[in-house]
Amino acid sequence: MSDLSPIERMAKLRALEAWLDYQLRDTRRKIEEGEKWLRAQNAYITEQERKAGQAVGATLHAADCTHIVQPVAVLDETKARFALNKDPGFMHPCEHCHPEKKLLPDWE
Template sequence: MSESGGISDLDKNRALADWLEWQLRRTRNRIRELEIKERQEQRAHERAQAEQSWKIQPRHYRGTATLHHGDCALSPQFGFISHEEAIIALNEPDIEACRTCHPEKGLRVA
C-alpha cells in the first residue's frame, strides 16, 4: 500500500497485468472456437458441393472412363462437373457409371 492508504502503483499494475492476461486467454480461446467452427463449416460446404456434383475418373488402361457421384470414395480428388455435364458424360460410349455409387440415379439421361 502507499503511504496515503490507497493501492500502490505496483499493485495496480499487477492487477492490470492479471486482467490483461485473463482477457488474452479468453480471446485466444474464442479464436480457437471460431477456427473450429470455420473448419466445420468449410467441411459441410465441401460435402454439400460433393453431394450435388459428379466427377469423371479418367480412362483406365484399355478401359473406359468412369462417372462418379461427387462424394463417392472411389472418385478422384479433383474436378467436379455439373448435373448437365454428368448427363452428357453418361451418354458418351466411352464413359460408364460407377458400380459403387451409381451416379446415374437422379440424372435424366436423354
C-alpha cells in the first residue's frame, strides 16, 4: 500500500471497510436465522466443560442460550433428556438457561 497516494489508500480502506461491514451484518443475520431455526426445533446444545484446560464434562444449553461459547452437538428433546439422566456427573444443565426445567418439569 506504500505505493498508493493518500487518496488511493483512503479509497481502498473505505472499500475494505464497506466489505467488512457487509460481512459482519451478513454473519449476524445468519446467526439470527440459525438461532431462530434451533428454537423452532426445540433443540438443545452441548458444550464441553473445561477447568484449567482439562475436559471435565459437558454442559447442556437450551438452543437460544446466550452463554454458549463453543457448541459441540445439537440434540433433540428426547436425546437431551436422556443425556441429562444418563450421567448427571458428566452432563450438567446450564446455570443460566436451565434446560432441565423444560425437560424435566417435575424437578422443580
